[in-house]
Structure formats: structure tokens, C-alpha cells
Amino acid sequence: MGKLDGKVAVITGGSSGIGRAAAIMLAAEGAAVAIGGRKAAALEEVAGVITQQGGKALTQTMDVRDEAQVAALVDAAASELGGLDIMVNNAGVSHPGNISDGKVEDWREMLETNVLALLIGCREAVRVMKEHGGGSIVNISSVAARSTGDSGQVYSATKHAVNAISDGLRQEVHDANIRVTVVMPGGTLTNFGRTMPQEVLTAAAKALGLDADEEGVKHGEYLPSAGVERVLRDHPGVFLAADDIANAVLYAVQQPPSVQVDEVLVRPSVGMSLGG
């Protein structure tokens, strides 16, 4: 018997990294999951893993920056899977860089994806959860919500906003039996770094003793999964694995109604300074 038998979960950005791991883990515990993302093939791969392990998954190709598409994902979960108990607002992007020479289009994508879409996801989840007597919302923030360096400030600002939104929402929906948790990952080895310039990716691979060309580490593309597994195995504690954050999500949503988990901050034990 799973810890989440009979529950229904929506995960935005369920096609890759932390969202993918959370979808597979929640499904393994018995939840029926609805996953959204822009890449149909990647979503189907995740659904295939879930189905193979005996779980139930619904996929929806969508862009979280479109209000109607977020509402449609939540409604599809409610109508096709039977309600909404767990909403994981996970989709996010990062564009490295500072403010002095930053690009508005990069800032707009981060603000629209990390903040505005998360707000819409919260509102749509609350709408359905209120009809079903409550639920759990997990917002994926970052350790960057706790500090601001001299680069990546706008990304950091979006994650400060996620924490403020989560705090405010928690107070707003407490009486409706809706619990709100913010999960703050440190550096996690996912496909998140694909927006970084190739020279940064090449240097990061080199620092791990790897040749980016040989490993197939390319700007704009997903990392080869065999390489990810090897780095996690050969350099323990430098990065977290996506499963480490999925575990935090599972911890938050499996608590009894008497327990509210406000925040979970998870860092790699060696790569303490690695943000994300």
C-alpha cells in the first residue's frame, strides 16, 4: 500500500529533472499524476516509466506562461483523475547574468515562468482544492531565495518572490485545509543548466574532469542521463540528485492533516556554495 493511494497530483515541469523525479516518486506511492511541460516526447517518457511501475499518469503539452493552459491542466486532473490533492508548482527557468548588462527577454521569461505562472498554478489549485475539501501545494523555490550574489540576481529575485507568495498564500488558505510548503533546492544535477553559455558548461564539465564534447554537454540540450548518473556516483555531495528533492516533496505531502511543513531547504553536502 502506497502513502498516497487515492490521491491526485499535478506537477508542472514534469518532463525533466526535479518535476520528473517528483512525478515518478509520487506515482510510486500511489498518486495518479498529471504532468505538464512543453516537450511532448519527454512527457511521454515520464508517463511510460510511471505506467511501467503500475502507476497512472496523464500528460499535457502546455506552456505554464499561458493562464488558460495551467487551468486546463488542473481541470484535466480533476475531471480525468478524480480531484486534486497535491499541486507541485515546479516549472522554472534560469538565465545566468547580472543586472547591468542583462536582457529584458531573459528577465521576462524568468519572471513569467518562475513567478507569474506559479501564482496562476496556486490560484487554480486553490479553486479545485476548495471544492474537494483541501490539499497540499508545494512550490519549488531555491536556496537562491535566501541569498543574492553579484550574478543571477533576477533569478534570485524570482525565488525570493516564490517564498513571499508561499508565505502569504499559506495564511490565506489555512482555513480551507490547504497546506503550502516551499522546497528550496541547492545545486541539483538536472537539465536546468542548459541555458548557460557553452563556455560555462564546458568549464563546469572540466572542473569535474569531463570533456563536454565527448560527454555530449551542449547549450540548449538535455544532459545525457548516463553522464548524470556517473557524475552523481563519482562526485558524491557535489550536486544533489533530482530524487533528493522529490524526497522533500514527498515528505511534505505525506504529513497528517495535523502537520504543516512550511519550508524544506536541501543542499548538497560538499557543494555547499552551489546555488540554483
Ligand SMILES: NC(=O)c1ccc[n+]([C@@H]2O[C@H](COP(=O)([O-])OP(=O)(O)OC[C@H]3O[C@@H](n4cnc5c(N)ncnc54)[C@H](OP(=O)(O)O)[C@@H]3O)[C@@H](O)[C@H]2O)c1
Ligand atoms: N537544478 C537546480 O540546481 C535547482 C536548484 C534550485 C531550484 N531549482 C528549481 O527547480 C525547478 C525545476 O528545475 P530542474 O532543476 O528540474 O530543471 P529542468 O531539468 O530544466 O526542468 C525544468 C522543467 O520546467 C519545465 N518548464 C520550463 N519552462 C516551462 C514553461 N514555460 N512551460 C512549461 N514547462 C516549463 C521544463 O519543461 P520543458 O522544457 O519541456 O517545457 C522542465 O520540465 C525550477 O523551478 C528551478 O528553479 C533547481
